[in-house]
Amino acid sequence: MADLYVMVGIPGSGKTTYVRRHLPCALRISLDDLRLMMCGQPFDPRIEPAIAVAAEALLGALVPYAARTGTDLVFDATNVTRARRAPVIELARQHGLSPVAIFLECPLALAQHRNRQRPEQVPPDVIDRFAQRLEPPTLEEGFARILRVPVQP
Ligand SMILES: Nc1ncnc2c1ncn2[C@@H]1O[C@H](COP(=O)(O)OP(=O)(O)O)[C@@H](O)[C@H]1O
Numbered sequence: 001m002a003d004l005y006v007m008v009g010i011p012g013s014g015k016t017t018y019v020r021r022h023l024p025c026a027l028r029i030s031l032d033d034l035r036l037m038m039c040g041q042p043f044d045p046r047i048e049p050a051i052a053v054a055a056e057a058l059l060g061a062l063v064p065y066a067a068r069t070g071t072d073l074v075f076d077a078t079n080v081t082r083a084r085r086a087p088v089i090e091l092a093r094q095h096g097l098s099p100v101a102i103f104l105e106c107p108l109a110l111a112q113h114r115n116r117q118r119p120e121q122v123p124p125d126v127i128d129r130f131a132q133r134l135e136p137p138t139l140e141e142g143f144a145r146i147l148r149v150p151v152q153p
């Protein structure tokens, strides 16, 4: 059974780096890449509704494809709340993919530090808010497995 990896972590926690290193063969759906594709900017609040539609459409199309072909998928987004993860888990289960959470447990100060080293920075107060909203993934939500990745300097 193929997996749908659901990345969970605040901005700067290392999700995309983890995927590049450890899941090179999984097809990656990235909200940040969609933002660049659709408006050429890392973030523009005006197109966020379109980004949500695009992500849903991609997941809706690629989850059945992945199940049919035995291909792993990875959803590379912050996914910090249970409410955000629930429809993704549900979609995976409907099509026979195994939903797996990969939780980058990163201290807020480290994420802020890494963010400051990046060319395109997320506003620090936005990272604070993600950290406040973070609900660690649980098996009760429907994940088949949860991989906790402790992030250290
Ligand atoms: N294991 C690591 N060791 C050192 N730096 C890292 C590591 N993982 C990520 N980084 C750096 O931290 C920053 C954020 O990583 P990134 O993968 O883009 O995070 P996210 O996708 O969660 O926002 C990047 O500049 C990246 O190079």
Ligand SMILES: [Mg+2]
Pocket: 015, 016, 017, 032, 076
């Ligand atoms: Mg990323």
